[in-house]
Structures are given as structure tokens and as C-alpha cells.
Amino acid sequence: MSKSTDQYAIETKCIQSGYRPTNGQPRVLPIYQSTTFKYDSSDQMGRLFDLEEEGYFYSRLQNPTNDAVAAKICDLEGGVGAMLTSSGQAANYFAVFNICEAGDHVIMSSSVYGGTFNLLTVTMKKMGVNCSVVDPDASLEEINALFRENTKCVMAETIANPALVVLDIEKFATAAHSHGVPLIVDNTFATPINCRPFEFGADIVTHSTTKYMDGHASTIGGAIVDSGNFDWLAHAEKYPGLCRPDDSYHGIVYAERFGKMAYIQKATAQLMRDLGSIQSPQNAFIINLGLETLHLRVARHCENALKVAEYLEQNEKVAWVNYPGLKSSKYHELAQKYMPNGTCGVISFGLKGGRAITSDFMDHLKLAAIVTHVADARTCVLHPASHTHRQMSDEQLIEAGVAPDLIRFSVGIENANDIIADLEQALTYIK
Numbered sequence: 282m283s284k285s286t287d288q289y290a291i292e293t294k295c296i297q298s299g300y301r302p303t304n305g306q307p308r309v310l311p312i313y314q315s316t317t318f319k320y321d322s323s324d325q326m327g328r329l330f331d332l333e334e335e336g337y338f339y340s341r342l343q344n345p346t347n348d349a350v351a352a353k354i355c356d357l358e359g360g361v362g363a364m365l366t367s368s369g370q371a372a373n374y375f376a377v378f379n380i381c382e383a384g385d386h387v388i389m390s391s392s393v394y395g396g397t398f399n400l401l402t403v404t405m406k407k408m409g410v411n412c413s414v415v416d417p418d419a420s421l422e423e424i425n426a427l428f429r430e431n432t433k434c435v436m437a438e439t440i441a442n443p444a445l446v447v448l449d450i451e452k453f454a455t456a457a458h459s460h461g462v463p464l465i466v467d468n469t470f471a472t473p474i475n476c477r478p479f480e481f482g483a484d485i486v487t488h489s490t491t492k493y494m495d496g497h498a499s500t501i502g503g504a505i506v507d508s509g510n511f512d513w514l515a516h517a518e519k520y521p522g523l524c525r526p527d528d529s530y531h532g533i534v535y536a537e538r539f540g541k542m543a544y545i546q547k548a549t550a551q552l553m554r555d556l557g558s559i560q561s562p563q564n565a566f567i568i569n570l571g572l573e574t575l576h577l578r579v580a581r582h583c584e585n586a587l588k589v590a591e592y593l594e595q596n597e598k599v600a601w602v603n604y605p606g607l608k609s610s611k612y613h614e615l616a617q618k619y620m621p622n623g624t625c626g627v628i629s630f631g632l633k634g635g636r637a638i639t640s641d642f643m644d645h646l647k648l649a650a651i652v653t654h655v656a657d658a659r660t661c662v663l664h665p666a667s668h669t670h671r672q673m674s675d676e677q678l679i680e681a682g683v684a685p686d687l688i689r690f691s692v693g694i695e696n697a698n699d700i701i702a703d704l705e706q707a708l709t710y711i712k
């Protein structure tokens with residue numbers, strides 16, 4: 282959890298935000314590999330537990346290495362507070378559960394990542410939170426019609442994984458705000474380099490830092506960033522967790538005590554304390570290394586992806602290509618509005634032979650590896666219907682925008698000609 286103050290350009294923030302050493306301190310972010318922190322007086326420790334003083338006492342709640350990295354992500358997104366979690370799944374779970382409880386209802390885009398889809402429609406349902414799923418291309422009226430008395434938030438992805446639907450953030454923010462609830466946007470694929478959802482009305486942003494932020498496929502992690510813009514007290518009856526006394530914290534009222542920091546404070550002091558999904562400081566250090574080159578890598582991912590998408594589009598064995606950076610994309614206009622500098626490095630496409638020849642084609646790729654991952658330096662490929670989305674029915678797949686023949690191709694930062702040559706040679710095997 283941390284505050285943001287920097288006014289630098291985003292490239293500079295990637296390098297300089299977060300850890301700011303003072304005279305004689307280590308130049309590079311230290312790894313505070315310690316569960317606990319020592320105090321000279323028992324009283325001071327007591328004040329920390331009462332949240333009356335800021336400080337560290339146990340790394341399940343807060344750790345200086347994690348906080349420095351959270352502060353950098355916070356600055357990149359332009360938020361007021363942020364926290365790291367052990368995974369992107371934990372980030373999305375905490376982001377929603379921080380303002381929901383049994384008996385509540387949420388609205389979610391149908392094209393979100395499979396893990397998020399399961400979390401909200403299956404696991405959180407068992408906890409008593411009901412979820413309505415909406416087509417991200419639905420009209421404002423159709424979205425408005427889904428709100429109920431007990432709706433507590435709207436959840437969507439800037440660029441959906443793997444459907445690559447570009448979200449009309451303003452449309453969803455308008456719907457959410459006119460019903461007095463916040464919009465939560467998972468900004469994993471666009472990254473704050475290409476899109477900062479707060480600038481278009483999103484209230485809370487989440488990340489799987491496992492993807493471009495780490496960028497080297499070495500560390501699972503997540504982050505939650507709060508814009509500080511949603512006025513919880515104006516909707517106090519909806520958000521008792523933030524606006525009524527917390528019995529598990531000596532009756533603290535987060536929204537009154539912490540103002541704009543209330544949402545992240547509660548998620549840290551209460552959810553992280555009780556559910557314990559903290560990032561290890563070692564992993565936070567690795568994510569920070571990734572963040573230092575995020576602006577360089579994301580630009581190259583997008584440049585390469587556009588070349589690969591253009592190549593695939595003109596290949597006669599390819600049935601269709603979906604990349605929001607392509608002029609032919611249905612989402613090109615939205616992408617120009619929300620992410621004019623680029624979208625992401627992930628492309629999806631289908632072959633003329635359909636699902637039947639997909640595995641054969643993938644097995645012939647040499648440079649692009651078949652892995653359950655996207656968005657790292659190495660080009661990789663996956664068939665969601667057989668892998669990540671295997672649990673979904675054909676109907677659910679289509680609703681999620683994942684055609685049964687969809688190949689998810691995550692373009693890395695190798696030389697684009699080598700990536701294209703690899704596709705070319707594998708396509709020669711397809712008759």
C-alpha cells in the first residue's frame with residue numbers, strides 16, 4: 282500500500298517511481314526478506330495494530346519491498362493507493378470481495394479471462410455473491426437493465442484475454458456511476474503504458490503482473506490500484522464494509538478514517554490479514570526489474586504483433602485474424618480512442634481447416650512455444666478451447682468470444698522476421 286506523488290512522464294516513472302533512496306541508501310530496491318519488524322516499545326507496536334501509526338509489523342499485511350513496487354504501479358496508473366497480491370486471481374478476488382458480501386450482486390463482461398469468469402460465476406457464487414454476465418459490446422441501455430438494488434460493482438477488462446475485445450470504458454463507467462457503483466477494470470493486457478483506465482472513468486484497476494509487467498514469465502503476481510475517485514460515503518448504505526464500523530478492527534470506519542485511501546487500507550488491513558495472499562518480497566523485486574523496461578518492451582511487443590497480424594491476414598491458409606491494432610478489426614476505432622499508441626502483443630486467429638488441424642499446426646512451430654502463458658518476452662502459442670478454457674462448454678466459449686478454433690498467439694520481442702518465418706514454415710504443413 283502506498284501513495285503516489287510523481288509528475289514524471291510514464292517512461293521515467295517506470296524507472297524512477299516507487300523506491301527513492303536517500304543519502305547513503307542502496308541504489309537498487311532492497312529485498313526486505315523479513316516476516317517481522319522490530320520495535321523498541323510495546324506501545325508503538327500497539328499503535329501500529331490500531332492503524333493509528335503507519336509502519337510495518339508483519340509481512341502478511343505489508344512489506345517495504347512490496348510497497349515500493351506497489352507505489353510504482355500506482356504512479357503508472359495515476360492512482361492514489363495500490364497493493365500487491367500473490368497473483369492476478371487474488372487481485373481480482375480482493376478487488377471485488379472488498380466491497381461485496383453474501384447476498385450482493387455484480388455485473389461482469391462476458392469476455393473476461395477464464396480464471397476471472399470462474400471466480401465470479403462459480404466460486405464467488407458459492408460465497409453468496411451473484412454475477413450477471415454482459416456482452417461488452419452491449420448498448421448502455423442493455424447494461425443499465427442488469428443493475429439491481431444489491432449490485433455493488435461492474436467488472437471488465439481493457440483488452441480481454443483472449444477474446445481481444447477492447448472495452449468501451451466510458452460506456453461501462455457511465456452505467457456503473459449512474460447506479461452509484463464503481464467500475465473495476467483489469468488492465469493486464471493494455472498495461473498503463475498503452476491505457477490508463479482512470480482517465481476514462483474507471484475507479485479501480487487490477488493487474489496480473491505475471492504478464493507484461495514481469496514480462497519474463499518468471500513470477501506470478503497481482504496488483505490493485507485505487508483511483509481514489511469513488512465516493513464511498515455518498516453511497517454509505519451500499520458499502521457497510523467501508524462506511525460502518527469494522528468489528529474486527531476496534532470499530533474503525535475506513536471511509537471516515539482514511540478518506541481516499543479507504544479502499545486499499547481495508548483490503549490490506551482486513552482481507553490480506555484474513556485471507557493472506559501476499560506477494561513475496563523476492564517476487565516483488567523481480568516484478569520491479571520487469572517494470573523498469575515495461576515501456577520499451579510493450580512498444581516492441583505491439584510493433585511486432587502488428588507485423589505478424591498483417592502477415593497472417595494476407596496468408597491464404599488463415600481463415601481470420603483478430604488484432605485490435607489491425608485496421609480491419611471491429612475494435613480498431615475503440616483502440617484508437619483508448620490506446621492510440623498500441624494495444625498489446627497478443628493476436629488471435631483461426632485456420633481455414635478449423636479446429637481439426639490446429640494442433641498439427643501448433644506442433645510444427647519451432648520458435649513459438651506451446652505454453653500456458655501470454656505476454657512475455659518469448660513468443661508463445663496456446664489453443665484456449667483445449668487448454669485454459671477447457672472447462673467451458675462450447676456455448677460459454679462463444680459467449681466469452683473464444684471461438685473453438687481460436688489460436689492465441691502471444692508475440693514476443695524477438696526479431697519479427699524470425700517469428701513470421703516460423704509461422705510460415707509451420708503453415709506449409711497445413712494442406
Ligand SMILES: *Cc1c(COP(=O)(O)O)cnc(C)c1O
Nearest residue numbers: 368369370394442469489491502
Ligand atoms: C492471467 C490473467 C489473470 C490471472 O492472473 P494470474 O497472475 O495468473 O493469477 C487475470 N486477468 C487477466 C486479464 C489475465 O491475463
